Amino acid sequence: MRFKLISCEVLYREMCESIARSPHQVDVEFLSKGLHDLGGKAMGKALQEKVDAVSPDTHDAVLMGYALCGNGLHGIEARALPIVIPRAHDCIALLMGSRERYAEFFEANPGTYFRSTGWLERGKSLHQLPVGGTAGGASLDDLIERYGEENGRYLFEEFTRYQQHYRHLTYIESGLEPDGRFEEEARREASKRGWEYGKIPGNSRLFHQLVNGDWPEKDFLVVPPGARIAASYDDNIIRVEPPVEGRGA
């Protein structure tokens, strides 16, 4: 089989390792983590274009190195090829290897910021959370320059206030790290922000299964040509939905 993997660059190292071990030929295209900051609709549109560019003449399926990602994957339509996507809310669940494990961790550890190799080395200039139409992650100086001293400070405070609610920074260790540099960086960040540092082991199970063609229904959604991905708002996270007439991607 020959797959086309369209993946967020946040999963770069995990995906590369998985692809290297896959029995199949996997062509990969990594997309900017910045898509995340555009909001669900713009992200979906960009991903749809990438999905549409994969030809059934060359590939057997399109694999998504994404989760529901703030509904960024909601509405993406499989055209000529099936799309395969792991059932998860976001990349943190993917990195943990299980959405159940993520749900338990989320419940037991409120106010946790996560880091992984991808989150530490990719798209550093970007903001982790969407802030509407601004250049995500604008610094205090950027905001002052654009909106003036008083308004700039006010905006910076508004955009960063949520960080006061965070208390922990947890590094998800994939086991693929060359040495301790990523963990050290995560530890430094936690200390700088005044958050408690923690580390948990990652699990590459879902990445391996995705590129190996091992897609149990419990953990993966296979979207047949003509249908699309939809948020299911239940424990399955996503479901297949037939396309709506006249609806754009």
Next chain:
Amino acid sequence: MADLAQLREAIINGNAKAAAAVVNTAIAEGTQPMALIHDYMIPAMDEVGRRFECEEYFVPELLLSARAMKAALEPLRPLLASSGIQPAGKVLIGTVKGDLHDIGKNLVSSLLEGGGFEVIDLGSDVSPGKFIEAAQSTGADIIALSALLTVTMPSMKYTIEALKEAGLRERVKVIIGGAPVTQQYADQIGADGYSENATLAVALARRLMSGTRQATA
């Protein structure tokens, strides 16, 4: 003389100090608060909403205009209260349990205040129990729930269920919003309304207060 056209401009441009200054001068000159609000301030916010809709304005501009609107309303509040003018409605707002992201919620809160609503902001990570307690003690008309994560969206559903169990569901309207939230989800969990963005949330709240339920898409 207060330059009232400048009041409109100050709100549109997000200049809180200038907006408050014009209002203070106008009050001193005996201008009626409602005239200021209806002839200058609300039209200014409508213009801000229009610019946001056609993507001339983004979240920062909205925040700054909402702040200028609040600054302009501040000196008017005692006058409105003493002349017995009631707020457009009482709104309880918060991000749902598990969700700590409050930028959108704060924006909606500011715009609702600017739109004449009394807003009781319960903050972030608000449990269904806290919403119920506050709904009982404040007699709120509307409860506005916000979530940024699909992980925390189910908390919206649980909050509505808890309101039902507490016998409050018929007494309050529930509106929901946040980046991943959709009209479809609002319908699915039985919310009274959904708004795609902060400026439309004010229109939604007004519509609900006037007893017109939002048509479901």
